[in-house]
Amino acid sequence: MPENVSANNPSSVVVGIDFGTLSGRAVAVRVSDGAELGTAVHHYEHGVISERLPGSAERLPPDTALQSPEDYREVLRRAVPKALAAGGIDPARVIGVGIDFTACTVLPATVGGTPLCELPGLAGRPHAYPKLWKHHAAQPEADLVNAVARERGEPWLARYGGRISSEWQFAKALQVLREDPELYDRADRWIEAADWIVWQLCGSETRNVCTAGYKGIHQDGAWPSRDYLAALDPRFADFVADKLAHPLSQLGGRAGGLTAEAAAWTGLPEGTAVAVGNVDAHVTAAAAQTVAPGQMLAVMGTSTCHVMNSDVLADVPGMCGVVRDGIVPGLWGYEAGQSGVGDIFGWFADTHTPAGYADEAAERGVSVHELLSAKAAEEPVGGHGLVALDWHSGNRSVLVDHDLSGVIAGMTLATRPEEVYRALVEATAFGTRTIVAAFEDSGVPVTDFTVAGGLVRNPFVMQIYADVLRRPLNAIGSDQGPAVGAAIHAAVAAGAHPDIHAASRAMGEVRRGAFRPDPTRADAYDELYAIYTDLHDHFGRGGSDALHRLRRIRNEAAAS
Structure with a gap:
């Protein structure tokens, strides 16, 4: 020093x-x-x-x-x-x-x-x-x-x-x-x-x-x-x-x-x-004050990483790993994740949005994402008649298969861009619900759910997650969660705080109950989630190998 x-x-x-x-x-x-x-x-x-x-x-x-x-x-x-x-x-x-x-x-x-x-x-x-x-x-x-x-x-x-x-x-x-x-x-x-x-x-x-x-x-x-x-x-x-x-x-x-x-x-x-070096999601736990057992943190950006400490060691299907001392010393740290989240929204906004939407966004002084979110928020749950699978970058958890690809079911000639956008947001929320269910079905309770990352700034997306998960979402108090988390670890390394828990209490920040579920919308999402699960298992668990065959055909064509 x-x-x-x-x-x-x-x-x-x-x-x-x-x-x-x-x-x-x-x-x-x-x-x-x-x-x-x-x-x-x-x-x-x-x-x-x-x-x-x-x-x-x-x-x-x-x-x-x-x-x-x-x-x-x-x-x-x-x-x-x-x-x-x-x-x-x-x-x-x-x-x-x-x-x-x-x-x-x-x-x-x-x-x-x-x-x-x-x-x-x-x-x-x-x-x-x-x-x-x-x-x-x-x-x-x-x-x-x-x-x-x-x-x-x-x-x-x-x-x-x-x-x-x-x-x-x-x-x-x-x-x-x-x-x-x-x-x-x-x-x-x-x-x-x-x-x-x-x-x-x-x-x-x-x-x-x-x-x-x-x-x-x-x-x-x-x-x-x-x-x-x-x-x-x-x-x-x-x-x-x-x-x-x-x-x-x-x-x-x-x-x-x-x-x-x-x-x-x-x-x-x-x-x-x-x-000592660290991973972006895992280090963010200190900044979000999610270092106690049962506190799941979803760091949501281009992808989403779900991390959580627990005093329970269990075999949870499709986890990226459970590691002793992996997030904080003394506890089992679990990691799961989704390979595409913000990337999926960005792909759609950049490649499938009509020019008129970009013009309207410019007139309103908002981004295309904000425009699509505002339009989509006006629709009732299920009003688009769509369910999507969030596998545009493969599936990290719980199937752990990156040869899978995205699916959108239920489209008609009347389907509008904001409806597809909403279905893609919902698909990522359904993917997170699938991960949480895998934890709890395996005997690892999730008592608390906190969100961090750039997507926290979009209230439309966060409300969908709260409704789909049927639980309140806490939100990290900083826009720079990983960097603040790294700084918290630096404070411990420099001797300013005795351990990560103490440093997190002093330097981290979280807004409790920042987004709360609406019971009526949550009930409606249960029916859509059941359809998502049907498609998830059909395409991802052996009902059909169509997505794998399409990936093989694409790769062979690209190599020729």
Whole structure:
């Protein structure tokens, strides 16, 4: 810690940095009460690399989602100094830095931490780049990971609801091995971006218990065995030992201090405490004061991640994972999620809204989303005669199948854009209800439901969720939940608070009962939810393989 600041000084500040899908943001937060003093956003130059690598004319395969690590460094160089300047903050007041990342976003690197895509001659190799969380091209590898685990009776599989996602570490690494074995061999490290950026900040390689448990199949102190890995592919036998295994660090711990180089990037004092890395949804629990058992938090943005602590250990179908100490030390942390939520709304608004709607939105001075929400809110529940399946980016929970795709049933020539928009919003709410039901049916009670993320600002969407779930929704008190959560962890790492629970009480904020269900609408949604469940099980649980066949036909056509 810099010599001229104190963890106990009420004017001390911590900085949280949230690395998202399209941008990174930094927020400066006062450690005494969580007041947000300054914020800045930096949009990634390369965004999501899904069509072509930078400087290349060759199209990437379907379901590819890559990123540029230099975009992450630029967040440190640009967003952090701007956040301090926006708050008029003397950098000498900053005692800690915390980060969170989308996950599983993972990359191959050298033993010194250099991403392979930055090595001479490798910029044209897709598998040398970080694979973003929504890189779903490793579904065949995920199918193999699951099939072999079931055949061998691997005990850890139940901790992930019976299926490992194509989004997680092992499927993505196996894809690299199968499709570019030379590059796989050149990777000394296979590391989550959350841990890699901490490495960039403090010069020390660390691995956090959160990503190791949820994304890396680390359970009860062990990774999957060498025999299991060899059964996947003999060349994969030493994957854990050679590229993944590393001592794990507890959340809220101190990873190290800012190096001179990182201090120059951020404008912060050299030696400033750097917290152990974390995942965006999991770190938000501290900011939303949802760290006690039974308090489910839904972080709603392009996708939704559902996280919850519990003192109950159970096998919950379709969970992304249950990990001891995965959200806060001392409790079992559960994670579930939906791969597409805000992305689905954005896709529809951008590609299926008539020009006249855009003109009307401009005349009213609102966004197309706001216009569609206002029009849709005028309709009664079920008035559109539609039910949709929210699988446009596959299904993360509870089916764990990214070869599924979206469905809209009930359309007629009279169907209007706002009706389809409403059906898509309802579909995501039904998906969340399915997840909550999976918890409670498995003996893991959900006593409290809190929402965070950008979609909280849309009251139309939130009201639908309250009605569909038949329960009040609490709302996080900050628009910068992940970044504030990262800052809270930084305060613990710097010694300003004794643990995450205490820091959450002091620095977090939540509005209780911000959205309450209407009993009449809730009753009407029960009937629609029953139809959603029928379609969900028909297309997702063996009634028909039509969606899988369509995905295969599309991929074969794209490859020809």
